[in-house]
C-alpha cells in the first residue's frame with residue numbers, strides 16, 4: 601500500500617515537474633547578440649524558431665502599380681473631398697484601393713462590411729453618414745502627421761494604414777480603460793489594478809493599465825532619485841510600479857530586453873543608454889499625440905459596440921505598430937511606395 605502510494609506520488613511529481621519545464625521555459629536554442637560595448641552585458645536574447653514565426657507575420661504586401669500623378673485634381677472631379685483633393689484622379693483611385701485592401705479586404709460573405717462599401721454608403725461615394733468614412737478621413741490626417749512631425753521616431757521608413765491595420769478593421773493590438781476591480785487601495789488614482797495579468801505588460805503582476813497615465817495623460821515616467829536619501833521626492837512606490845509596467849510593455853511590444861534601451865548599471869542615466877532610448881522617448885510623445893489629438897476625439901463617431909467597456913475608444917500603444925518586433929515590419933519601408941499618403945505640398949508663400 602505504502603509502496604503504491606510512493607510510486608504514484610513520484611509519478612505525479614514527475615509529470616508536474618515535466619509540465620512546469622515544458623510550459624514555463626522556451627525550448628532551446630536561445631541565441632545572444634551583443635548590442636553594446638564588450639563587457640557591459642548589453643545583449644539581446646532570441647530564439648531562431650520564434651524568429652521564423654515573427655518574420656512570416658511581418659511580411660509586407662506587394663505594392664499596387666504606381667499611379668500617374670498628372671492630370672486633373674481629385675478636387676476638380678469629385679464632390680466631397682477634403683483631405684485628398686491635391687491628388688490626381690488616378691492616384692485618388694489607387695489610395696482608395698489600397699485602403700480597402702489594408703483595412704476591409706473584399707469578402708463575398710460580407711459585402712456590406714468589406715470592400716468599398718465598408719466606408720461608403722452604397723451607390724453614393726460622395727455621401728457622408730458612414731462613420732467609417734469619417735474615421736478614415738481623420739486617420740489619413742493622422743498618418744500625414746506621424747510621417748512629418750514624428751520623423752524623429754519613424755525615420756524614413758514611415759507609416760501607412762497597413763502598419764497598424766494589417767488587413768483588419770481594428771488593429772490587433774489596442775487598449776481601452778477597464779473598470780477597476782477594487783477601490784480605496786491606491787494613493788494614485790488611475791485605472792488599472794495589480795494581479796490582473798495581461799499580455800500587453802508581459803503577464804507581470806504590475807498595474808495592468810500603465811497606458812492611461814503615460815500614453816494618454818502626461819504623468820511623469822521618471823521615478824529614480826538623483827541623490828542618496830532624497831527626502832523631497834514626490835515619487836511613490838505605486839508610481840514606480842506603473843513605470844515598470846510601462847517598461848514591461850515596451851520590451852514585450854518590441855520583443856527586446858531592457859538593455860535594448862538601457863545600460864542596467866543605471867536605468868536613469870541617458871548618457872550611457874543606447875540611442876534607441878531616445879527614439880523610444882520620441883515614440884512616447886508620438887503615441888500621446890495619436891491618442892489625444894486623433895483617436896479619442898473620434899469617440900462620438902463610433903457606434904457604442906465599437907468602444908471599450910468604459911466608453912472610451914480603442915487606442916494605440918507601442919504594440920499597435922510594432923507587434924512584437926523592434927522595427928515594425930522589420931523596417932521594410934512601405935510609405936515610399938504610397939506617395940498618395942504624403943501631405944499636400946505647401947503652397948509657395950507670397951512674401
Ligand code: HEC
Pocket residue numbers: 677678679680681682683684685696697699700703704715716717718719720725726732733734736737
Ligand atoms: C477606409 C475607408 C474607405 C474605403 C474602404 C474606401 N473609401 Fe473611398 N473615400 C473614403 C474617404 C475618407 C473619402 C473622402 C476623402 C477626402 O475627403 O479627401 C472617400 C472618397 C471617395 C470618392 C470621392 C467621392 C466624391 O465625389 O466626393 C470616391 C469616388 C471613392 N471614395 C471611391 C472609392 C472606391 C471605388 C473604393 C473601393 C475600391 C473606396 N472608395 C473605398 C474612404 C474610403
Ligand code: HEC
Pocket residue numbers: 699703732733735736737739740743759760761762763764765769770771774890895902906907912913914915916920921
Ligand atoms: C497608429 C496606428 C493606426 C494607423 C497608422 C491607422 N489606424 Fe485606423 N485605427 C487605429 C485604431 C487603434 C483604430 C480603432 C479605434 C477604435 O475602435 O476606437 C482604428 C480604426 C479605424 C477605422 C474604423 C474601423 C471600424 O470598422 O470601426 C477606420 C475606417 C480606419 N481606422 C482607417 C484608417 C486608415 C484609412 C488609415 C490610413 C490612412 C489608418 N486607419 C491608419 C489605428 C491606426
Ligand code: HEC
Pocket residue numbers: 821822823824825843844847848850851854856857858859860861862867868869876877878880881
Ligand atoms: C524601447 C526602449 C525601452 C525599453 C525596452 C525599456 N525602457 Fe525603460 N525607459 C525608456 C525611456 C525612453 C525612459 C524615459 C522616459 C521619460 O523620461 O519620460 C525609460 C525610463 C525607465 C525608468 C525610469 C528612469 C528614471 O529616470 O527614473 C526605469 C526604472 C526603467 N526605464 C526601467 C526599465 C526596465 C526594467 C526595462 C525592462 C523591463 C526597461 N526600462 C525597458 C525606454 C525603454
Ligand code: HEC
Pocket residue numbers: 746753754755757758759763850854876877879880881883884887916917918919920921922926927928930931932
Ligand atoms: C505609428 C507606429 C509606431 C508606434 C505607435 C510606435 N512605433 Fe516605434 N517605430 C516605428 C517605426 C516605423 C520605426 C522605425 C523603424 C526603422 O527605423 O526601421 C520605429 C522604431 C522604433 C525604435 C528604434 C528601433 C531601432 O532598431 O533603432 C524604438 C526603440 C521604438 N520604435 C520604440 C517604440 C516605443 C517604446 C513605442 C511606444 C511608446 C513605439 N515605438 C511606438 C513605428 C511606431
